[in-house]
Amino acid sequence: MRIKLPNPIPDKLRPRPRRPGDGNGNGRLTPTQATIEASKDAGISVVDWLDERTSLSGAGRWALFRKVPKGTNWFYTLGSATLFAFLSQAVTGVFLAMYYRPDATSGAYESIRHINDEVFLGEFVHGMHKWGSTVMVVLVFLHMARTFFFGAYKYPRELNWVIGVTLLILTLMMAFTGYLLPFDQRSYWASVVAVNINGTGPFIGPYLSDFLRAGPEFGATTLSRFYSIHMLLLPGAIAALIGAHLYLVTKLGTTAPPWSKAEKRSELRETEA
Ligand code: HEM
Incomplete structure (x- = not known):
């Protein structure tokens, strides 16, 4: 039929x-x-x-077409900018992983040299990933500052704030675990110091540094551990948490800027008096 x-x-x-x-x-x-x-209609038909x-x-309409309070400004784009930085890190990271070797006996260092000197656009993609990590860390702090100063952490958005704090920690862990991967003198010794600092933390500190070192000595097993945390564990966790974060943003709506709230409150007081 x-x-x-x-x-x-x-x-x-x-x-x-x-x-x-x-x-x-x-x-x-x-x-x-x-x-x-007919070809113009093809997209619509698909x-x-x-x-x-x-x-x-x-679902698309629910997520994209919603009311936004009056007075929103450029500061409200910082969350999306952080999201874009994360996506850029994910894409450039996939290309780097095609050439990178987590081999502590000069293989890691050599693979980075190969990416920079011989692979087509390798230095560009590596540069985007390296500088992009700093950009993402800066953006995530700016976005957090925006939500803090605009009071967006208050009821009913406390859970989104908590998810945000977790995202901040995971973003910093991304930067930390990525730093070791070139396995040159600077990244090696900076990571030794950072793992030792972790070890001074109360209660879980020593366990944490043992876990990160992945053995009695800082070396091949540490590099493998950092690499798997950096390219599998953390990106997966961040992607899932961003999903939850954006679901709550869509469900709860965006906070109005504090100054428009103040206007409303004074109007209310006037009516009451
Ligand atoms: C990977 C990191 C993050 C991404 C990709 C991200 C993304 C976003 C986006 C796209 C929005 C909606 C647009 C906006 O208000 O800017 C948003 C809102 C929000 N974010 Fe984040 N965020 C991240 C980290 C954080 C952190 C570290 C915090 C705080 C500790 C945080 C707390 C919030 C809150 C409370 C809102 C709701 C804002 C409102 O209702 O006005 N986020 N986030």
Whole structure:
């Protein structure tokens, strides 16, 4: 049986030739124009096809089309900027992982040299990843400052703040574990110092530094451990937590800027008096 699917664009909305010469004179499109119009509709048909089977457009509308309070400004873009930095780190990291070798006997260092000197656009992608990590750390702090000074951590957004703090810790751990990977003198000794500092923490400090060192000596096993934490454990955890973070942002809506709240409160007081 042939099922008739709804036409994605109603006939009356389809573009019609308006001037002489646009079509074939009787209001119809020439074959070339018809092909062009059909290819323009193709994207819509694909989206329609997918939506009919998944009903995803409802979720898309829920996530993207929502009311935003008056007075929002550029500071509200810092969360999305952090998200973009994370995505950029993920993409450049995948390309670096194609060439990087977590081998402590000069293999790691040599693979980074190979990426920088011989791989097409290698130095560029490596540079993006290296500087991008600093950009992400700076952005995450700025975003946190924005949510703090705008009072966005208060009821009902406390859970999102807690998720945010976890994201901050995980972002710092990403920077920390990534620093060792080139395995040159600087990254080696900086990581030795950092692991020792971790060891001075109360209660869990010594266990934490043992876990990070992955053995009695700082060496090959440490590099493998840092690499797996850096490229599997942390990105997975960050991606999942960003999902939860954005779900709550969508569900709870965005906080109004503090100054627009102040206006409202004084209006309320005036009414009460
Ligand atoms: C990987 C790190 C992070 C990403 C990708 C991220 C992303 C976002 C995005 C896209 C938004 C919505 C737009 C905006 O308000 O800027 C948002 C909102 C929010 N974020 Fe983050 N965030 C991160 C880390 C943090 C941190 C470290 C905190 C605080 C400790 C935090 C707390 C919040 C709060 C409370 C909101 C709600 C803001 C409001 O309702 O006005 N986030 N986040």
